[in-house]
Every structure is written in structure tokens, then in C-alpha cells.
Amino acid sequence: MDRRQFLVRSSLFAAGAALPFKSLFAEAKGTFTPLRRNVGCFTERGGTIGWLASKNGMVIIDTQYPKSAKKCLNGLQDRTEHPLDLLINTHHHGDHTSGNSVFEGVAEKMVAHKNVPKLMKQSNKENEGEGNTAFPTTTYADSWKMDVGDETVHAKYYGHGHTSGDSVIYFEKANVVHMGDLVFNRMNPYTDRPAGASMQNWVTILETVADEYPADAKYIFGHGKPEYGITGAKEDVLVMRNYLSGIIEYVQEGIEQGKSKDEITKIKSLNGFENFLYADFWTLPQNLAVAYEELTQS
Incomplete structure (x- = not known):
């Protein structure tokens, strides 16, 4: 699947169409899960939403789609009467930003990394104007933070990974980290090379995050295999690192053995990661091709 096909499928989701890869975009319907100290996550349809709802602050991380975004906002307004201080997009993909319009003016x-509005506009152009037009208006280059009530929220950019605009969000007092799509928990991830993805640096990002945040931090993931879920610990971040490293190592060995791209990308499962979810939406061979192109600069 090329980038345009991905964008078209994203727009179909916004219109309510279904894809066979349901587990990537759906968890329990409209579920609020408290985690720590007024911070939690919301799952319905799309990338996992993170939230803070306290008597003196409200924050939302990512927005899924308009219908689920409204449900999330309504549910949080039942938890606190405080107005919405802050919305952060972890990256530009439609399953994380299509609900932005619900929060515009609210x-x-x-907030997002500086590349996110650019990538959203590029996606709109490639998708014939069908995409989101509610862009983050506050952007940052390396790091950003804001005090919200008695919590401090950090956004940090570690370089090109899943895209060229991924933010890691940290609720400092709650010790909760939202990874966006830098972690697909026990799943084969979508790697958006046209949007600047780097599989090699993605590995570095995951290693850095695992070292940088407290050992007992709780993590929110953009997507997850149902039996593993969309929250976890440092060990789960490192499993994602190991999977991406395994892809890179397999491809590098093939290149050194003189194998062609077609030969390298024909396998259906990766040794040691047979239980990862492979599906028609974005397959292991497609990620092997991304790694091949990156390693050979083709």
C-alpha cells in the first residue's frame, strides 16, 4: 500500500467505513480507563486518546474521529467542570487528529511538533482536500511544557520515527507517558516513510525513552493487539524496539548476502515475533521493504 492508499483508507474511516484490520483502530467502545492521579486513556475508534481531568485542569492527547472525540469530551466534562486547557496531537495521522475540529475553539x-501542521496540509493535498483542517496552532521544535493545575505536561521530539513529527507526552506528577504511534503493542506498525519515518532512529527513540523516564512509568500506546492492550510498562516499549531491530537486522543480513529486495521481503513472519499481528492493512513485507529502502537509500 502506498501513502495515497493509506490516506484514502483514513478518509474512509472518517466517513464510517470499516476495514478488515479492525483491531488496529478499535478497542472497547467508548471506554474511559483511569491510570494514575487524574490521568487516563479513552478508547473507541482510532488512536488511543490520553486525558487529564482534575478539578483544576483538563488535557486531551489526540482526538480520534469527530464522533468519538465528542464522546470523549462529554465524558471528561462529567469528570470535571474545568474548561479544556490543552489539546496535543502526537502526530498527524487522521486516526489521531480527525477529531480536532471538535476541540477547535474549545x-x-x-499543540504539536512543528512538522505536524505541515504534514496535515500535505495529507490534505494528496487526499484531494478531504482531510482535517483543524491544525495545531502552537508548535515546538525540540521540547515544550505547560503547567495545568497541579500537573506539568511535557511534549518532546526525539527525531524521525513513525513519522517526522512524533511527540512523546509526559504527565510528570502522574508519571504517565503517551507514546502515540511510536508503540504498536505487539503489532506490526505502519511506517510512514513518505512522511519522514526512520526505522533506525525509531529504535533509538524507544531505547532513549525507556532509559529517560522513570522505571515505574506507565505508558499509553497508540494501538495494541487486543490481548496485550494499549497500556503497559518499559518492558513493552522495549519489545517494540526489539521487533523493529529484528526487522532491520534481518534486512541487513539479506543485503550482505547479496539477496534482492524481492527475496528479502517475501517472508510472512519474523523469527521470534511470530505472534505479532500481520494483516492486509500494513504487512511485515511492507516494513521489510521500508527497512531495505532505508538501509540502501533507495
Whole structure:
């Protein structure tokens, strides 16, 4: 699947169409899960939403789609009467940003890495204007933070990974980290090379995050295999690192053995990761091709 096909499928989701890869975009319907100290996550349809709802602050991380975004906002307004201080997009993909319009004019700030509005506009152009037009208006280059009530929220950019605009969000007092799509928990991830993805640096990002945040931090993941879920610990971040490293190592060995791209990308499962979810939406061979192109600069 090329980038345009991905964008078309994203727009179909926004219109309510279903894909066979349901587990990537859906968890329990409209579920609020408290985690720590007024921070939790919300799952319905799309990338996992993170939230803070306290008597003196409200924050939302990612927005899924308009219908689920409204449900999330309504549910949080039942938890606190405080207005929405902050919306952060972890990256530009439609299953994380299509609900932005629900919060435009409601959130005091809409924040993302500086590349996110550019990538959203590029996606709209490639998708014939069908995409999201509610862009983050506050952007940052390396790191950003804001005090919200008695919590401090950090956004940090570690370089090209899943895209060229991925933020890691940290709720400092709660010790909760939202990884966006830098972690697909026990799943084969989509790697958006046209949007600047780097599989090699993605590995470095995961290693850095695992070292940088407290050992007992709780993590929210953009997507997850149902039996593993969309929250976890440092060990789960490192499993994702190991999977991507395994892809790179397999491809590098093939290149050194003189194998062609077709030969390298024909396998259906990766040794040691047979239980990862492979599906028609984005397959292991496609990620092997990404790694091949990256390693050979083709």
C-alpha cells in the first residue's frame, strides 16, 4: 500500500467505513480507563486518546474521529467542570487528529511538533482536500511544557520515527507517558516513510525513552493487539524496539548476502515475533521493504 492508499483508507474511516484490520483502530467502545492521579486513556475508534481531568485542569492527547472525540469530551466534562486547557496531537495521522475540529475553539491551546501542521496540509493535498483542517496552532521544535493545575505536561521530539513529527507526552506528577504511534503493542506498525519515518532512529527513540523516564512509568500506546492492550510498562516499549531491530537486522543480513529486495521481503513472519499481528492493512513485507529502502537509500 502506498501513502495515497493509506490516506484514502483514513478518509474512509472518517466517513464510517470499516476495514478488515479492525483491531488496529478499535478497542472497547467508548471506554474511559483511569491510570494514575487524574490521568487516563479513552478508547473507541482510532488512536488511543490520553486525558487529564482534575478539578483544576483538563488535557486531551489526540482526538480520534469527530464522533468519538465528542464522546470523549462529554465524558471528561462529567469528570470535571474545568474548561479544556490543552489539546496535543502526537502526530498527524487522521486516526489521531480527525477529531480536532471538535476541540477547535474549545481548547485554550492546540499543540504539536512543528512538522505536524505541515504534514496535515500535505495529507490534505494528496487526499484531494478531504482531510482535517483543524491544525495545531502552537508548535515546538525540540521540547515544550505547560503547567495545568497541579500537573506539568511535557511534549518532546526525539527525531524521525513513525513519522517526522512524533511527540512523546509526559504527565510528570502522574508519571504517565503517551507514546502515540511510536508503540504498536505487539503489532506490526505502519511506517510512514513518505512522511519522514526512520526505522533506525525509531529504535533509538524507544531505547532513549525507556532509559529517560522513570522505571515505574506507565505508558499509553497508540494501538495494541487486543490481548496485550494499549497500556503497559518499559518492558513493552522495549519489545517494540526489539521487533523493529529484528526487522532491520534481518534486512541487513539479506543485503550482505547479496539477496534482492524481492527475496528479502517475501517472508510472512519474523523469527521470534511470530505472534505479532500481520494483516492486509500494513504487512511485515511492507516494513521489510521500508527497512531495505532505508538501509540502501533507495
